[in-house]
Amino acid sequence: MALVKLQTEHFRNLTGAPVNFSPSINLLFGENGSGKSSVLEAIGYLGLGRSFRVGRHQAVVSHGQKKLTVFGGIDRGHELVTEPAPDNGIRHRLGISRDTSAKETVLRVDGEAVRNMSVLAKHLPVSVIDPGVFDIVAGGPGNRRQFLDWSVFHVEPSFAAVWQQCQRVISQRNRILRNGRLDPSLMKVWDSQYTNLTETMTRSRQHTFQLFSAAFFQLLGEIEAPWVEGLRIEFYPGWDDSQSLLDVLNSHREQELKMGHTLYGPNRADLRLRFHGRPVAETFSRGQQKTLVILMKIAQGVVMAQLQKQVTFLLDDINAELDVGHRAMLAAKLQELKCQVFMTSIEPPKPDQLWPHSLPDYRVFHVEHGKMTEA
Numbered sequence: 207m208a209l210v211k212l213q214t215e216h217f218r219n220l221t222g223a224p225v226n227f228s229p230s231i232n233l234l235f236g237e238n239g240s241g242k243s244s245v246l247e248a249i250g251y252l253g254l255g256r257s258f259r260v261g262r263h264q265a266v267v268s269h270g271q272k273k274l275t276v277f278g279g280i281d282r283g284h285e286l287v288t289e290p291a292p293d294n295g296i297r298h299r300l301g302i303s304r305d306t307s308a309k310e311t312v313l314r315v316d317g318e319a320v321r322n323m324s325v326l327a328k329h330l331p332v333s334v335i336d337p338g339v340f341d342i343v344a345g346g347p348g349n350r351r352q353f354l355d356w357s358v359f360h361v362e363p364s365f366a367a368v369w370q371q372c373q374r375v376i377s378q379r380n381r382i383l384r385n386g387r388l389d390p391s392l393m394k395v396w397d398s399q400y401t402n403l404t405e406t407m408t409r410s411r412q413h414t415f416q417l418f419s420a421a422f423f424q425l426l427g428e429i430e431a432p433w434v435e436g437l438r439i440e441f442y443p444g445w446d447d448s449q450s451l452l453d454v455l456n457s458h459r460e461q462e463l464k465m466g467h468t469l470y471g472p473n474r475a476d477l478r479l480r481f482h483g484r485p486v487a488e489t490f491s492r493g494q495q496k497t498l499v500i501l502m503k504i505a506q507g508v509v510m511a512q513l514q515k516q517v518t519f520l521l522d523d524i525n526a527e528l529d530v531g532h533r534a535m536l537a538a539k540l541q542e543l544k545c546q547v548f549m550t551s552i553e554p555p556k557p558d559q560l561w562p563h564s565l566p567d568y569r570v571f572h573v574e575h576g577k578m579t580e581a
Contacts (some may be wrong), residue, residue, distance in 0.1 A: 343486055
């Protein structure tokens, strides 16, 4: 599905006036500080439940206010939906509000309150490509684990609940490990729950990784680069799986007690990217790493397209990171996959450079002082 209407209240410097978007391509331009990234950030709230730019809700709410709200209307987009659409074209209405003083979040779908952010996220799969996304390769395992789990969440409907249960069990294990005095019988109970949940999580991750890997290497076969042949990507579950996780936990009990937290399991999973056996982060240039991350993001879109799901991509200030050739490659692939795209830039966009062969349906918006005007 695609976001075709957005309205905000007290969200950064945005004016709050409702805006209608294309279910295909939306190009936003304006000076630095005009609010164009804030528009993408607000869209991200509907699909992610948080900002992709900062970690605190307080940093997003307008100055002098304590509560922010984001409303969105989504239509069928390019998904294969058999039910007839309403007269106004809006299939679902999404809403999220955050009271920063009471630290309360309210989520709504079609006017009804829902408990979990996963309900909104399933309606609006949002994928972000901004300057920070290149840390997927250069950063730590947590970046790649988050990248993989985004796909797992949308491929395996039950994954979100299992992931949440596993986080609670890890928290309990860590509390016992930090206590200093181990109760073997209590730890046995938590280890049993932990390994059972791990089995389910790892199975979901492995299945999704196989889908992603197939799409990724198919994309690699379409480009000409000297590093393609030697590139390998592997899923690491979080421990040496030549042994059972329970055996690993038992044999490393003293190590975990010394460190005071869980050292093995799905919380340590990773995607290991290697070129001729060496980590890509050590061997690839910055430009090669950018190309790799773009292909990884596109591969995610391919997997979603295979599931008949449309992804909304938020491309924030990528002109500063990607040259014209890479931007055109990314734009062409997203058009081919029938993704919805929001792309920001300082200068007025040049669609004929992004899509030199076949222009898609697109709309252009000028953003100034938090107000969007269709150009």
